[in-house]
Amino acid sequence: MKLTVIAGARPNFMKIAPIIEAIRKQVEKGIDISYRLVHTGQHYDKKMSQDFFDQLGIPEPHSNLEAGGGSQAEQTAAIMVRFEKELMENSADLVIVVGDVTSTMACSIVAKKLNTKVAHVEAGIRSWDLSMPEEINRMVTDAITDYFFTTSEIANTNLRKNGVENNRIFFVGNTMIDTLLKQIPNFRKPTIWDEALLQPREYFVITLHRPANVDQENELKYLIEEIILNSHNLPIIFPVHPRTANVLAKVGIEAPNLYMIEPLSYLEFNYLVRYAKAVITDSGGITEETTVMGIPCMTLRNSTERPETCTIGTNELLGVNPKALKPSMESLFKGEWKKGSIPELWDGKSAERIVSHLVHLFA
Numbered sequence: 001m002k003l004t005v006i007a008g009a010r011p012n013f014m015k016i017a018p019i020i021e022a023i024r025k026q027v028e029k030g031i032d033i034s035y036r037l038v039h040t041g042q043h044y045d046k047k048m049s050q051d052f053f054d055q056l057g058i059p060e061p062h063s064n065l066e067a068g069g070g071s072q073a074e075q076t077a078a079i080m081v082r083f084e085k086e087l088m089e090n091s092a093d094l095v096i097v098v099g100d101v102t103s104t105m106a107c108s109i110v111a112k113k114l115n116t117k118v119a120h121v122e123a124g125i126r127s128w129d130l131s132m133p134e135e136i137n138r139m140v141t142d143a144i145t146d147y148f149f150t151t152s153e154i155a156n157t158n159l160r161k162n163g164v165e166n167n168r169i170f171f172v173g174n175t176m177i178d179t180l181l182k183q184i185p186n187f188r189k190p191t192i193w194d195e196a197l198l199q200p201r202e203y204f205v206i207t208l209h210r211p212a213n214v215d216q217e218n219e220l221k222y223l224i225e226e227i228i229l230n231s232h233n234l235p236i237i238f239p240v241h242p243r244t245a246n247v248l249a250k251v252g253i254e255a256p257n258l259y260m261i262e263p264l265s266y267l268e269f270n271y272l273v274r275y276a277k278a279v280i281t282d283s284g285g286i287t288e289e290t291t292v293m294g295i296p297c298m299t300l301r302n303s304t305e306r307p308e309t310c311t312i313g314t315n316e317l318l319g320v321n322p323k324a325l326k327p328s329m330e331s332l333f334k335g336e337w338k339k340g341s342i343p344e345l346w347d348g349k350s351a352e353r354i355v356s357h358l359v360h361l362f363a
Helices: 010-028 050-055 072-089 102-113 133-144 153-161 175-186 191-195 217-229 242-251 266-275 285-293 322-333 350-361
Strands: 002-007 034-039 094-098 117-121 147-150 169-171 204-207 236-239 258-261 278-281 297-299 315-317
Touching (some): 002 010, 002 102, 010 034, 010 050, 010 094, 010 350, 072 102, 102 117, 117 350, 153 169, 175 285, 191 258, 191 266, 217 236, 217 242, 278 285, 285 297
Parallel strands (some): 094 117, 117 147, 204 278
């Protein structure tokens, strides 16, 4: 069995690392399985890409399409043109895509048009918000996928409602959590820890990159000011996404307890998350990591494609109105935040299940 594994952007790297490790274990058992790792180059910044390969032990890609930059349409087109050539020159029995980034959708389309089967890892999740590019990527990918590997029963239900047969849905858990659980012992203290004199449970971590939160200067300034106002003067560590940095440069916001820093590597960022009092974010993946690590999380979005992090985990969906932060922060400081628990099959063995299913399917 010949597999082509696609990675394109930061959220993908944590998801493919355990899959590649699981493939290698099958090879060691004598199973006839091989893979080709294709990096689309969607994220080309070192902190957003190469550091993750280094720290997570991901081997050098067999091919880098170098399709970063440009508008979403330009990037989609570049990935499709270059991946078509790649797949025609290196045929596969199955193309594995993960998550919901541009690369996921673009490579799925190319594979299907070349009559190659597609497996989607993290299939079926939905925010029902079509203003999010990721939601469109999910819907398009799932519309043409052959095998669906899911993280929750909610995702399974979404797929069934779209007419996907049960024998193509495989509830395996969350490969992102495979990586998290494996790497917790390797987390690294970032330099900001000593520079800001941080103490466990005595600081906040924030990440912002969604258009609704960062595209408008005044709205972004208001949001950050509201976080500062309700922080009880605890340090606020803000690794700034490149998208957000462009807007922040025009805002000029400052506060003694606000530390705006460069993006961190995976091991450094999750060290901060593990010991934070809480995380304030508009990311989806971070809400999964905070749930497993038991860290309070406030999500500044109107919807989430990972509702289990709210119903089972430590996450709360606050919406995009900054005023929603005050009562949540008050609840946090009163010690009233929910404890949460870990969703089913988020146990570090998801990738092993995926590869076992593939071996069976292609036997």
